Amino acid sequence: IDQQRQPSGNIPGLTDLEFKREIVKILKELREDMNSNADTLRKELENIRRSQEKLEHSFAEMQTELGAVKTRMNNAEERISDMEDRIMEITQSGQQTENRIKKLESNIRDLWDNIKRANLRIIGIPEGVEKDKGMENIFEEIIAGNFPNLKDTGFKIQEAQRAPNKLNPNRPTPRHIIIKMAKVSDKERILKAAREKQNVTYKGTPIRISADFSTETLQARREWQEIFKVLKGKNMQPRILYPARISFKIEGEIKIFPNKQKLKEYKIKAFPDKNKSEGVHHH
Template identity: 30%
Template sequence: MQYKTQLREAEDNWEKNLETKISHLETENSVLKAKINQLENEAKEMKDEAKKMKDEAKQMRDEEKRMKDDLQRKSDQKENDDQKSRDEIQSLRTRIQQLELSDLTRQQDTIKQNQKNEKIEENMKHLIHKTEVLENHSRRDNLRIIGLPEDHDKRKILDIILQEIIQENCPDILEQEGKVEIERIHRSPPVLNPQLTTPRNVIAKFKNYQTKENILQAVKKKSFRHHRTTVRITQILAESILKDRKAWNMIFQKSRELGLQPRINYPAKLTISLEGKVWSFNKIEEFQKFVKKRPEQNRKFDVPAQNSREPSKGN
């Protein structure tokens, strides 16, 4: 009986222990399930994280590829731009060389043209001078009579009137046979302008140059008249010579006031008497240099200072 009781107690204890163990196992199983769920969740999270990282890695690879492509494109564009710049620089250099060559050619052409122009100018000056010489030579035997009334030559021809003027004012000039040889004589202009109140000038060309010079010398000594009418007789010169002579006016007048006996010789040369000598000057500059070396005369003429050589001397 006691054995049964012990056996029953043992069975009860075993059952309790078994239940306890089962309870522990169930608890452990629950814990394991919870851990498994946790691990599964963690595995899922890790899987999701891995997928996310994989996606990010793909995005990074795509971004890297895009950046490489963009960098390559920019590099290619830069190379193209650099090549274009090099081509433009080369083109500019070529253009500059062409312009420099063209400019050099223009300069050479300009130099040649200037030389040609200078040659033409020299030829023109030579031709003008030659023309003036020929013009003056053609006029060297001519005289101009100013103030002779028009009605005088209505009664007599001009040739006879001129003979009368010479006879009346300088009879000693008359040549053999009592007559001055005249090549031609006429009024200038040839046509009378009724609106003019002054008579036209008379131009006379003498056959003998010395006769003309003798008349000019006589005119300087006295006023010429014809039948109580005063007439002026002057030499006919080219405009250029008249201009050169006119340039001496102020110096000529001052020289006359100072008693230097000034004269204007052909074509436009000034002569003065000073210090017992006759000095001649072809240009005003020569006269200015001359008086500069003589302070007393320089003050009288008020000539600006210039350096010069001594002008020519004559007797």
């Protein structure tokens, strides 16, 4: 029996025709698989492209939102800066207004003090004694009884009255007597004599003679009362200077202080070892 010779490389058991058909079939299947894979790849690439577009769109939106946030932050910072500037302006304006008010109050005080510059304030004269004698005669008796070297000076009085004008029945002490001198120099001479004598009396009753000031100046001067007593007790020759400064002699030198804080600072600096137990007391 003659056997047909098979070509080299053929699948065993197949004729050339069957082999070709098989090859065509395999190629067709391979092409279909490739086409299918290509379609799948195209779809995947399309999905990737769409996802990329979405990412790009989202990124663009994020950039836009970030830009908007930055803009809002910048606007907020500008508003905060404007508010800080405004607050600073208001603070400065308030400080300037406060300074102007203080200056105005000081000017008014100085004006009142200038009006009262020639006045003497006599404290401790019983109510009603002036009804029989009159204010001027009482004043002359005070001068003659306490300062005999001044009684023939010929002081001229412009005005004399109680202050306040209206009597308060609930007031435990007599109203002060205000004497307006014709000359400021006469007032100063009487005050100097009163300081030197220290114990001034009227018919045996202790009285005080002082300068007459505005309510504000009087209040400021009263702040020194307790310290004044301490200094006087230590024989430090204290004096209240206009408008409300205190002076005293220490270690042969006259010291002047405008307020208690300055006096306290001086005491701490000058007497560091005596602050707890000695020196000038503060109230």
